[in-house]
Amino acid sequence: MTLPAPVPDITPETETFWKATATGRLLIQRCAECERCVWYPRFLCPACHSTDLLWTEASGRGTVHSATVTSRGILDYKDAGSYVLALVELDEGPKMLTNVVECDPAEVFIGQRVEVVFHDTGAGVALPRFRPVTEAVAIPGA
Amino acid sequence: MSIRGKAFIAGAYEHPGRELPDHSIPRIHAEVALGALADAGLTLVDVDAYFCAADAPGLGGLAMADYLGLRVRYTDSSDMGGSVYLSHVGHAAAAIAAGKCSVALITLGGRPRTTSLRAPGQLMGAPPEAGFEPVFGLNVSAVYALAAARHMYRYGTTSEQLAEIKVAASLHAQHNENALLRKPVTVEQVVSSPMVSSPLHRLDCCVVTDGGGALVLVNEDIARGLDRRCVKVLGHGEAIEHSHGGWQDITVTGAVRSGRDAFDEARVTPADVDYVGLYDSFTVTALLAIEDLGFCAKGEGGRFVLDGALQAPHGVLPFNTDGGSLCNNHPANRGGMTKIIEAVRQVRGEAHPAVQVPGCEIALAHGTGGWLTTRMGNATVILGREDA
Numbered sequence: 454m455t456l457p458a459p460v461p462d463i464t465p466e467t468e469t470f471w472k473a474t475a476t477g478r479l480l481i482q483r484c485a486e487c488e489r490c491v492w493y494p495r496f497l498c499p500a501c502h503s504t505d506l507l508w509t510e511a512s513g514r515g516t517v518h519s520a521t522v523t524s525r526g527i528l529d530y531k532d533a534g535s536y537v538l539a540l541v542e543l544d545e546g547p548k549m550l551t552n553v554v555e556c557d558p559a560e561v562f563i564g565q566r567v568e569v570v571f572h573d574t575g576a577g578v579a580l581p582r583f584r585p586v587t588e589a590v591a592i593p594g595a
Numbered sequence: 596m597s598i599r600g601k602a603f604i605a606g607a608y609e610h611p612g613r614e615l616p617d618h619s620i621p622r623i624h625a626e627v628a629l630g631a632l633a634d635a636g637l638t639l640v641d642v643d644a645y646f647c648a649a650d651a652p653g654l655g656g657l658a659m660a661d662y663l664g665l666r667v668r669y670t671d672s673s674d675m676g677g678s679v680y681l682s683h684v685g686h687a688a689a690a691i692a693a694g695k696c697s698v699a700l701i702t703l704g705g706r707p708r709t710t711s712l713r714a715p716g717q718l719m720g721a722p723p724e725a726g727f728e729p730v731f732g733l734n735v736s737a738v739y740a741l742a743a744a745r746h747m748y749r750y751g752t753t754s755e756q757l758a759e760i761k762v763a764a765s766l767h768a769q770h771n772e773n774a775l776l777r778k779p780v781t782v783e784q785v786v787s788s789p790m791v792s793s794p795l796h797r798l799d800c801c802v803v804t805d806g807g808g809a810l811v812l813v814n815e816d817i818a819r820g821l822d823r824r825c826v827k828v829l830g831h832g833e834a835i836e837h838s839h840g841g842w843q844d845i846t847v848t849g850a851v852r853s854g855r856d857a858f859d860e861a862r863v864t865p866a867d868v869d870y871v872g873l874y875d876s877f878t879v880t881a882l883l884a885i886e887d888l889g890f891c892a893k894g895e896g897g898r899f900v901l902d903g904a905l906q907a908p909h910g911v912l913p914f915n916t917d918g919g920s921l922c923n924n925h926p927a928n929r930g931g932m933t934k935i936i937e938a939v940r941q942v943r944g945e946a947h948p949a950v951q952v953p954g955c956e957i958a959l960a961h962g963t964g965g966w967l968t969t970r971m972g973n974a975t976v977i978l979g980r981e982d983a
Contacts, residue, residue, distance in 0.1 A: 461726040471726070492841035493727040499840040519748070519845060519968075521740035523732070523792035530732035538737040538792075540745075540845065540968065547841025550969070552731050563748045580730055
């Protein structure tokens with residue numbers, strides 16, 4: 454079943470982030486003072502309180518930090534059935550709530566490597582979700 | 596300055612209703628206010644301070660003070676979700692200690708069972724994370740499940756261990772004639788109940804009930820003049836814990852800080868506590884609180900709750916003897932209030948005889964409001980006998 458792709462609440466603070474999703478880029482903010490990456494986008498760094506946050510393009514790769522198969526969706530997900538809500542730790546450090554898609558929900562596991570995919574909302578922006586990384590397997594003798 | 600021994604809980608009342616389709620929410624607030632004041636031997640005329648959460652009808656406490664006809668000189672309608680009533684006890688005690696008021700009324704009322712549930716984060720307009728959570732189908736059970744799954748991964752905690760928490764609550768609830776769920780359940784029944792958000796099953800989740808509760812706090816002079824046995828507020832602590840820009844440890848709650856502050860103020864340790872009321876929105880909520888308040892080492896909660904540790908009257912740490920929110924009551928989707936009310940019953944020696952902890956002198960009530968994984972309010976109150 455295809456997950457709903459609701460249109461996000463876009464504010465002046467988050468407009469840059471959402472515009473980039475239209476071209477398949479996952480932006481995150483990095484603090485110029487303490488160099489930590491921050492999720493979700495905001496006006497100031499919650500670690501050192503500097504307002505010098507710079508947009509940077511994330512690798513789009515991460516690791517499943519935790520995941521649940523939930524069947525209790527609300528709002529746009531009321532009729533979504535069972536789906537995976539996950540906390541993905543980006544390779545840049547911060548963890549973000551998202552979905553893991555393109556696989557059997559029961560096969561998602563903590564520690565799994567995932568990569569970003571963008572799901573169009575139909576309103577000019579796309580939702581960053583993640584799918585399992587299919588690592589290239591070296592075939593002996595090939 | 597400390598609030599230790601400066602304020603007393605003189606009245607506590609839990610609404611007996613669990614389905615109240617014909618009650619307005621203001622009426623529920625009024626019924627519990629009258630109940631708690633009657634318990635104290637006081638009336639609405641005596642009240643000079645009013646506390647409610649931001650979900651009370653109207654702007655802050657204004658509409659309810661109007662509806663109840665209160666003459667208020669001190670008010671606080673701050674909110675931290677279901678944990679806020681413990682916070683309000685601390686705030687009321689501080690106001691009483693400072694001489695700002697002498698009789699504080701705290702009320703809770705709501706009807707989530709007979710009206711539709713509200714979505715998380717939808718209470719007061721769009722919060723800053725609004726664009727980044729609901730779009731992925733965040734729901735309450737799922738964010739608690741994420742913490743549970745990570746705790747299992749990191750510490751080897753099992754579903755069977757979480758189920759022991761529900762089993763203890765259900766054994767207590769059988770003695771509470773008002774409890775929504777009075778039938779004892781087994782570990783096997785919990786783990787074989789339908790999965791809601793893995794690894795949390797249906798029976799890992801609290802009930803949804805209408806209803807409410809209220810408390811009355813008074814200063815020492817008034818407490819001395821009342822016939823009713825009062826309960827002394829010994830300490831309080833609160834903490835907001837959150838996502839730290841995406842760097843949070845989702846297996847740890849703000850109970851680490853709120854508990855430490857409350858124990859320091861009360862000048863007691865976990866070993867001194869005879870009874871605990873722990874907000875049990877889900878089994879895992881209580882598990883994390885047990886660890887973070889210091890009743891066992893971090894990661895040991897799953898093993899700690901085995902062998903009837905939480906079962907009253909003789910367990911190592913008797914908890915939620917009214918059946919808690921897992922079985923008894925979760926009015927307005929806010930479970931902090933009933934945790935204090937049952938703690939007051941225990942310290943007064945008025946819990947059901949089957950679950951009354953013998954010689955209960957020190958009780959702790961703790962709430963975890965909002966959400967695990969993302970952001971939560973945490974508040975801890977430590978109560979003692981009047982002569983403590």
